[in-house]
Structure formats: structure tokens, C-alpha cells
Amino acid sequence: KANIDVAPFHTSTKVNELIRDIENTFTDSLESGNRAEAMKRLRVPPLEEKTSPMVAFRLGLFVGMLCLLLPAIFAFANQLHTSKLNKALEWRAALLLYRSTCLIIVQIIFSGINVYGWSKSGVNHILIFEIDPRHHLTYQRILEVGTSLLVLWFLSFIGFILASYFGSYPFIQPLIFVGLLILFVINPIPIFYRDARFWFxxxxxxxxxxxxxxxGFTDFWLGDHTWWSTDMTSPSTSHTGFCAGWTEIFLQAILMMLPSWFRFAQCLRRYRDTKQAFPHLTNAGKYASGFFVVITNSLRRGTITKYVNNKMANPFLYLWVLAAIIGTVYKLTWDLKMDWGFFDKKAGKNKYLREQLVYPSKKFYYAAIVENVLFRFAWIINLFIYFDEHSAEYNDVIGFCFGFVEIFRRFIWNFFRLENEHLNNCGQFRAVRDISISPMSTGIDYKLIDYKLRKQPGIRNRRRIAPSETIVEEDITSMGDISTRDEPNNETESFIQYFIPTYDTARIDSVNEINKQPEDTLSTDTHSLTLQNESDLPNGTAEV
Structure with a gap:
């Protein structure tokens, strides 16, 4: 450390001086001396951004409204059981119609909390998701969107119950609410965060x-969040009104397999692009296991009426349990080892974890492991429901609970998946893309190219070369040791003297004449290299 503190690269202020000069030039030339505007364009804001007062006010307003609406729901559920016409209220129908939109909104709120945790802990989610560092939704704005939609959800739900109580047609309420959600997402007017909505x-x-x-990473991450576990499928009974026939069961199975298919197809595409069987084909196998869970569970549900008196005799029950166990162990292992990077041999003091940790307490990591194991095996509850007729009557409630459990598991999963990507780039999603080396123009400085090739013989040509051909470096007149030259006084003269040295013009013209021959030319862009057959090489010629 003592040597580093006095080293030139540590004590030099040239970088700061260059930054200051660029800022001054940009301010004077492009912003007419307005330094505040220049800094907004030049400097990238930090991960943890300042809270907008209006956003904070609206967020607090929506949270306060939720604190009033939630007790109102419980009060209605406790007091209202029949309508004025002495008919039972449509509470179960309301839950069936509203549970999907509720889970989507809760997932938005959880995403806002995820962004808050990443920002506080220094996980660079902006770089990982490759979003605009200057124009993106902060966690306050995401929470604002989620809480505002949840307020509308509660109002629509209460409107459904009141419409059912007064005897009017209540089913128009969820239709209006879904229509508002769709309109909110596709609205082309530049309000309500249009850029973020269109990006989504x-x-x-x-x-x-x-x-x-x-x-990309965003595609994979969003694909994982478009589905809830195929293991958590509440079983239907013989007296259930939904999926009673084979046609309905088949259609439901297709819909349940679609999310797994999206991720399966993404894994196959990544294998096609990278030619790496591991981890992409292995990951594809994880999602393929979900297909067998859905198929066996659908067959079990379709044959449930044949084994009413002896449910243990249903062979598809055992196939479903076997497929669910294999799929759950497969997914759980991938979560802990690949997605989170735990159980690393180099973990050191971080037992069962990994060498580097971002979050402050190890208890968070161990609690997440236990939570992930328990929620992955939550589908076992379906076995008890299968043999209990009374519990099977509440399939809609149980299905809603399963959906919430999976969303919460994914919410916890997000913290450690982004942390592992931030530390180790475990998914090999590169933030920097390959840059083309094609020339920007035809005005090539052959002198500079010849000098660099002579000075740095380790440069490789990226073109594919035939086995019978060899790249030969032309014999260029030595320029002597540049370091022995006198240091010029002027910076311009220094640049010319050090980086554009004087060449033997006649020798260079001779080299260029040779390079003009098409049969000996490797590339029309680099005239310093020629391509010859090995049999034509003169004695003593150096091969690169």
C-alpha cells in the first residue's frame, strides 16, 4: 500500500484535468455556458437517486388509501352474505375474476421493492438490464404505479360486491377494470411513463x-416472471365446474405449458448462438420437466371420475408425483447452485454460500435457502387436497394462495439472482457487445499501420486463413529506437515525432506496389500484410 500511494498512476491528476477540460469545452461550446445543463447531459446519475417530492406525495396518498380499503374489504366480507333479493353474494366468483389481476399488481409492487434493495446494496441493476441510466423508472415510481393500480383493484372489487348486493349486473366491473389496465399499458399519449410502458x-x-x-438478460428475467410454478396446480374434483371435460383440460394444459415453453425456447436459442451445451441445454431440461408435470397432472384430473371410490388406484397420480419430485429437485438445485451461486467450494468463511456477498447479513442468505426449499415443495399440499373432499371445495382460494406463494418466492429469488449476476456475470449476458473492426473510411494511414505492426508483432488477423497459406510480414525499414529521440517542446511536434515517425518513402512505395497484386493480397484494407503459399516463402522469412 505504501508503494501504491506514491505511485504515479495514483498521484497523477491528469485524468481529473482531462475531465475538467472536457466539461468546460462542452459547457462553452454546446450549452452556451450553462454548466448545470451540461452536467445533466455528461454525468450519469447514481444508482440511488433522490426522491421526487410529488412522487413521494402520491405514493403516500395511495398507501393511505390502501390502509382504508383493506379493512373495508374485510368489513364487507363479515357483514354482507346475501343480497337484498336474499341471494348469496358472488364472493367466490369475485375471487376467481380478480385474483389474476391482483397477483400481477402485487408482482409490480414487489419489483419496486426489489429495485429499492438493489439500489441500496449497490447491485447495478441498470447495467444488468441494459436500460437508459438517465431515463428509467426509480423504485418510487414503480411503487407508485403498483399502489395506484392496487387502489383501482380494491375499488373495482368493492364495486363488484356492492353491485351483487343491490341486484344489478356485477360482472361489468371486472371487465371495466381489465379494460383500464390494457388501456394504461398501450396508451400512446406521453403520460403515465409512456417510454417505460412501451419498453415493457x-x-x-x-x-x-x-x-x-x-x-438478453431482460428477456430471460421477464420470461421467468411470466409464469407461476406448474407444480402448484390445485386439483379439480368431479364436481368442479371448470375443466370438467377433456377439451377444457387439454386447453388448460396448453396454457399452463406456454410459459415454460417460452423459457425452453430461449435456452435453445442461447445454445444455438453460443454452442455451449452447458448450461443452456441443461437449463432447457429444467423447463422441459415442467411439461411432464402439467401433462401427468392433466391426465390425473381427467381420469379422476374413474377412481372416485379408490383414488389410490389412479396410475396417473403416481406419475404426477414422480414428475413433480424430479422437476422440483431439478429446479431447486438450479436455483441454489446456478442462479444464486451458493455452495461454492471457494466460499471460505461464508459456509454454504459463495466467496463474495453484497448484502450485509448472512442470515438473509440462509433464510432465503430455507424459504426457497419450502415454497418449492408447497405443491405437496395438493396431495392432501386430493384425498380430502372438503378441502377440494376451496380450490379457487387455494389456487390464489399458491400464486401468491410463487410470486413471493420469485421476489426473494430476484435479490440473489441479480447479486450473482452483478458479481460473477453467471449468465454470461455481456453488457458490452462485440465491436466491428471494419474501417470507418477508405482513407487509411498505411504508415501508421506499418509502424504498429512492426512495433507490436503480436497482432492477430481475425480473418480465417486457409491451411496452405501463411501471413508474412513485409520487411520494413527499421526506424530506430523512438525512446532515444530528443523530447520536443511543442505538444503537436511531440505527437508527430512519437506516433507518426518518418519513413523511407521509397521503401514504402515498393511495399505498396507489391500489395497491389491481387493474388498476393490478404486484405484491401491493410496493405502491410501479404498472403503467400508456404512453398513460395524465401529462406529466412519470418512467419507471424
Whole structure:
């Protein structure tokens, strides 16, 4: 440390001086001396941004409204059981119609909490998701969107119950609410965070068209969040009104397999692009296991009426349990080892975890492991429901609980998945793309290229070379040791003297004449290299 403190690269102020000069030039030339505006364009804001007062006010307002609406729901449920016409209220129908939208909104709120945790802990989610660092939704705005939609959800739900109580047609309420949600997402007017909404639509479209384009981290992450566990499927009984026939069961099975198919197709696409069987084909096998769970469970449900008196005799019950166990162990192992990077041999003091940790307490990690194991095996509750007729009557409630459990498990999963990606780039999603080396123009400085090739013989040509051909470096006149030259006084003269040295013009013209011959030319862009057959090499010629 003592040597580093006095080292030139540590004590030098040239970088700061260059930054200051660039800022001054940008301010004077492009912003007419307005330094505040120049800094907004030049400097990237930190991960933890300041809270907007209006956003904080609206967020607090919506949270306060939720604190009033939630007790109102329980009060209505406790007091209102029949309508004025002495008919039972449509509480069960309301739950069936509203549970999907509720889970989506809760997932938005959990995403806002995820962003808050990443920002506080220094996980660079902006870089990982490759979003605009200057124009994106902060966690306050995401929470604002989620809580505002949840307020509308509560109002629509209460409107459904009141419409059922007064005897009017209540089913128009969920239709209006879903219509408002769709209008909110696709609204082209530049309000309500239009850029973020359209970004979400584009990413969602990439998930639906997974096999046809390269997969980025955002595509994979969003694909994982478009589905809830196929293991957590509440069983239907013989007296259930939904999925009573084979046609309905088949359609439901297709819908349940679609989310797994999206991720399966993404894994196959990544294998096609990278040619790496591991981890992409192995990951595809994880999602393929979900297909067998859905198929065996659908067969079990379709044959349930044949084994009413002896449910243990249903062979598809055992196939479903076997497929669910294999799939759960497969997914759990992938969660802990691959997605989170736990159980690393180099963990050291972080037993059962990994070498580097971001979050402050190890208790968070161990609690997350236990939570993930328990929630992954929550589908076992279905076995008890299968043999208990009274519990099977509450399939809609149980299905809603399963959905919430899976969303909460995914909410915890997000923290450690992004942390592992931040530390180790475990998914190999590169933030920096390959840059083309094609020339920007035809005005090539051959002198500079010749000098760099002579000075740095380790440069490789990226073109594929035939086995019978060899790249030969032309014999260029030595320029002597540049370091022995006198240091010029002027910076311009220094640049010319050090980086654009004087060449033997006649020798260079001779080299260029040789390079003009098409049969000996490797590339029209680099005239310093020629391509010759090995049999034509003169004695003593150095091969690169």
C-alpha cells in the first residue's frame, strides 16, 4: 500500500484535468455556458437517486388509501352474505375474476421493492438490464404505479360486491377494470411513463417470440416472471365446474405449458448462438420437466371420475408425483447452485454460500435457502387436497394462495439472482457487445499501420486463413529506437515525432506496389500484410 500511494498512476491528476477540460469545452461550446445543463447531459446519475417530492406525495396518498380499503374489504366480507333479493353474494366468483389481476399488481409492487434493495446494496441493476441510466423508472415510481393500480383493484372489487348486493349486473366491473389496465399499458399519449410502458411491451413481445432473436438478460428475467410454478396446480374434483371435460383440460394444459415453453425456447436459442451445451441445454431440461408435470397432472384430473371410490388406484397420480419430485429437485438445485451461486467450494468463511456477498447479513442468505426449499415443495399440499373432499371445495382460494406463494418466492429469488449476476456475470449476458473492426473510411494511414505492426508483432488477423497459406510480414525499414529521440517542446511536434515517425518513402512505395497484386493480397484494407503459399516463402522469412 505504501508503494501504491506514491505511485504515479495514483498521484497523477491528469485524468481529473482531462475531465475538467472536457466539461468546460462542452459547457462553452454546446450549452452556451450553462454548466448545470451540461452536467445533466455528461454525468450519469447514481444508482440511488433522490426522491421526487410529488412522487413521494402520491405514493403516500395511495398507501393511505390502501390502509382504508383493506379493512373495508374485510368489513364487507363479515357483514354482507346475501343480497337484498336474499341471494348469496358472488364472493367466490369475485375471487376467481380478480385474483389474476391482483397477483400481477402485487408482482409490480414487489419489483419496486426489489429495485429499492438493489439500489441500496449497490447491485447495478441498470447495467444488468441494459436500460437508459438517465431515463428509467426509480423504485418510487414503480411503487407508485403498483399502489395506484392496487387502489383501482380494491375499488373495482368493492364495486363488484356492492353491485351483487343491490341486484344489478356485477360482472361489468371486472371487465371495466381489465379494460383500464390494457388501456394504461398501450396508451400512446406521453403520460403515465409512456417510454417505460412501451419498453415493457417490446420486451414482452421478445419473450413471446423467443426462438427468433438473441436472448438478453431482460428477456430471460421477464420470461421467468411470466409464469407461476406448474407444480402448484390445485386439483379439480368431479364436481368442479371448470375443466370438467377433456377439451377444457387439454386447453388448460396448453396454457399452463406456454410459459415454460417460452423459457425452453430461449435456452435453445442461447445454445444455438453460443454452442455451449452447458448450461443452456441443461437449463432447457429444467423447463422441459415442467411439461411432464402439467401433462401427468392433466391426465390425473381427467381420469379422476374413474377412481372416485379408490383414488389410490389412479396410475396417473403416481406419475404426477414422480414428475413433480424430479422437476422440483431439478429446479431447486438450479436455483441454489446456478442462479444464486451458493455452495461454492471457494466460499471460505461464508459456509454454504459463495466467496463474495453484497448484502450485509448472512442470515438473509440462509433464510432465503430455507424459504426457497419450502415454497418449492408447497405443491405437496395438493396431495392432501386430493384425498380430502372438503378441502377440494376451496380450490379457487387455494389456487390464489399458491400464486401468491410463487410470486413471493420469485421476489426473494430476484435479490440473489441479480447479486450473482452483478458479481460473477453467471449468465454470461455481456453488457458490452462485440465491436466491428471494419474501417470507418477508405482513407487509411498505411504508415501508421506499418509502424504498429512492426512495433507490436503480436497482432492477430481475425480473418480465417486457409491451411496452405501463411501471413508474412513485409520487411520494413527499421526506424530506430523512438525512446532515444530528443523530447520536443511543442505538444503537436511531440505527437508527430512519437506516433507518426518518418519513413523511407521509397521503401514504402515498393511495399505498396507489391500489395497491389491481387493474388498476393490478404486484405484491401491493410496493405502491410501479404498472403503467400508456404512453398513460395524465401529462406529466412519470418512467419507471424
Amino acid at each position: 411491451i417490446k420486451k414482452l413481445a421478445r419473450v413471446f417470440s423467443s426462438p427468433f432473436h438473441p436472448v
